Amino acid sequence: MAIDKNSFVPPYYQLAQILEHQIKTGAYRPGEALPSEAELSEKYGLSRMTVRRSLSHLIRAGLIRAERGKGTFVSRPELDRAVFVMEEFHKDAAARGMAASSRLLEARLVPAPEKAAAMLQVRQGTKVLFVRRTLLTDGEPLAYDRKYLRYDQGRPILENELQYQAFPDILEKHAAALPMSSKMILKVTNLNEEEARALRTSPGSPAFLVEQFLLAADNRPVGWGWCLYRGDRYQLTSVTATI
Template sequence: MAPHRKQIAPPGAAKVEDALSQVSQMPLYTQIREILRRRILDGSYPPHSQMPSESQMISAFAVSRITIRQALGDLQKEGLIFKVMGKGSFVAKPKAFQSLSRLQGFGEAMSTSGYETYSLLLSARPVAASALVAQRLQLKPEAPVFEIQRLRYLNREPISVDVSYFPPDIGERLAQEDLATRDIFVILENDLGRNLTHADVQIEAISSDESLARHLDIAEASPLLRIERLTWADDRPIDFEFLYYRGDAFQYRLRIDRS
């Protein structure tokens, strides 16, 4: 489908927050890239709308064409914009991403990138551990555990369904907290005094069933990322969860060094 061609107004040089600094150690193209990225992420430049032309940005920012192209090139590499030959640059629907190099909760990771997050509590209840849950949490089969299901929102759109399992005493305490706006990792560390050390993670691609599709507002059988994560506090497993992320809106990234 052809991109929507509505032209966005050129960057306003009068905006204080968008003023370029000539004395900053940050190169001009980097400053422009960050201004444009901010406008994309906050919705000022909506998905599939046309970006200002290079000439408009040259005039607004008072920089060279090379500088503008460097900024646009970086945004294209990040997947925030795409180019159509002979027509210009358009805003892509940005895919949020989380790095696997650090153990972070969803809200923690997204807030540092400027995203708005929120969680809807779907259920919080004691259940009997399945064989897999019991194995991961080092419990006996059908031992009591506490299950918490949440629908996570990113910039007011549903992004994932999280199904988490905890030892009963921890889960019951978590259920009393503000799970709409606070990350479970933050609560575990700051309120319950647990020392989270590491997590074991497995990722696979699956198709959404009817229930997941309904919660995530997608078609049934749409692609999902299914993350199985076991989080440890010191030398004991404390949180085992299944995270179901929309494949069209989220990705994990990992840097691998060659020694």
């Protein structure tokens, strides 16, 4: 991608679009440094002032942040984390005076089954990562989590990441395209035998079902899955401030 100096689009904005595309497609990951102003100036044939204006545009858009004396770094996307992801689960448990933990039950490459392939917009049979784990408080399982992830096979995922990190965090590091938004759907259901066994309760017990999608900048899904919360032991609370 090059700067077209004959275009009616200002050069600073063209560079901002190039860098934005590179960030959103994963060429630069959250926390990673962008090239310096001098490097960008030389690479794209622009003045330092034009490059600085491009970077200021990306800072205002929330895509990068500047650290004095260090440079500019890709910001972490503001995903809708709510109470349903692992980090919040741990915080919620701690607020109740309980010890939260997770147990990895399964993590393997699988051919995408029909429904997962449709949800991830890949061909059926495409290799995807399937993760299955339970979330526990004081050693008792309260949630059963299953996810299918599209990921960059050049970036191996470590077991401790699967064990302890939230779904969006894993995809930030390992998806071929950076997730930029999250969609979650809350339903109620009854547990089947497998789910009841994982949650140490009876089949047919009520549960909250949270279906979650992680989407790239072009709205292409990079992750999909669902998490079940025991209806007899868990409550979902939303607090809205009023003026």
